[in-house]
Amino acid sequence: GQNIDQPTEMTATEGAIVQINCTYQTSGFNGLFWYQQHAGEAPTFLSYNVLDGLEEKGRFSSFLSRSKGYSYLLLKELQMKDSASYLCAVSPGGSYIPTFGRGTSLIVHP
Amino acid sequence: IAGITQAPTSQILAAGRRMTLRCTQDMRHNAMYWYRQDLGLGLRLIHYSNTAGTTGKGEVPDGYSVSRANTDDFPLTLASAVPSQTSVYFCASSTGAYNEQFFGPGTRLTVL
Numbered sequence: 001g002q003n004i005d006q007p008t009e010m011t012a013t014e015g016a017i018v019q020i021n022c023t024y025q026t027s028g029f030n031g032l033f034w035y036q037q038h039a040g041e042a043p044t045f046l047s048y049n050v051l052d053g054l055e056e057k058g059r060f061s062s063f064l065s066r067s068k069g070y071s072y073l074l075l076k077e078l079q080m081k082d083s084a085s086y087l088c089a090v091s092p093g094g095s096y097i098p099t100f101g102r103g104t105s106l107i108v109h110p
Numbered sequence: 111i112a113g114i115t116q117a118p119t120s121q122i123l124a125a126g127r128r129m130t131l132r133c134t135q136d137m138r139h140n141a142m143y144w145y146r147q148d149l150g151l152g153l154r155l156i157h158y159s160n161t162a163g164t165t166g167k168g169e170v171p172d173g174y175s176v177s178r179a180n181t182d183d184f185p186l187t188l189a190s191a192v193p194s195q196t197s198v199y200f201c202a203s204s205t206g207a208y209n210e211q212f213f214g215p216g217t218r219l220t221v222l
Contacts, residue, residue, distance in 0.1 A: 033210060033212070042200060042213035087153065096206070097143070097168075102152035 004101035009044045010105045012048050012078055020073045020086050020104045028093010034062050034096045035087040037103070043087055046073070075106075083108045113137065116201050116214040123191050123221050131217050133187045133201030141204045142184040143211065144168075144176060146197040153200065159184055162204075193220045 003025040012018040030056070033051040035043040047055055049064035049071060061074040075082055085105050089098035112160075114135040123129050135142065146158040155168030159178040173195060175187045182202075188195055198218050202211040 040216050043211075044213070045210035048210060089153075096141075097155065097158055098211075099155070099169075100145075100153040102150065 002090065003089055003094055004090055004099060006056050006086075006101045006104045008102070009105045009107070011109060014078055014080060014108055014110050016078050017074065017076050017107065018078060020075070022071045022086075022088030022101060022107065024069050024071075024088070024090045024101075026069075026075050026092040026099075029066055030091035030093060030096060031098075032062075032064055032091075033087075033089040033098055034071075035089065035100075037085045037087060039084070046086075053092045067107070071101055078108050080110070082106065113153070113179055114200075114201060114203055115213040116217050118217060119215070120218040121162055121220070125186075125191055125193060125221055126189050129164065129188045131188075131199055133186070133214055134182050134185075134210075135185045135201075135203045135214075136206075137182060137212065138204060139203035139212070140169075140181070140206045142178065142182070143202045143204075144174070144182075144186045145200045145202065146170065146195075147200060148197050156186065156199075158220065177179070191219075193221045195219065196221045 024089045034046040037043040047062040050062045054063045085103040087103045088101040117132045142162045143158045145153040157176040159165045201214040202212045
């Protein structure tokens, strides 16, 4: 089986930095995805990590440690539009189909 | 069509009725997926298809069936709807292994 854990909710201030953690336990590993989902909308792809380390993409960065079963999504210079749910998804060994965590609802306030 | 579309946008259905949710993509993606999303439970995979002509069961397949007659279309059928199938349904596609998924806008289904 698979187990993916993320905090249910986080709050942060506009202009600040926030780190959303994701821990996982899977049978094997074939990559970790982060998606953003605004209320009432579809998820959209943010990042993919398969090797250890940090992947930076503009204001968003994603980190992976395979040995620790741990990833985080780092959002810098927070904007009000970053208020959304952030979904961590892991592809286990032997399958390319990711399993999604329950998501972290991020609220950015002025 | 641009990307991936779903129909209907929303539907209220009487329990026991048959319903087909439609999904069409024009990106020529090999893999397609159906998820349901319920508050507090996240996205759960119902069925998937690696390529036209093949389908597989996901985490919560009971009460649902799919077909993949061609690359573009991946309909999801509820043979006899029950209230527990009230949910938001997302269709997604990807080019294949280890690639990000592109999601449709979703169908909000209410079964009374």
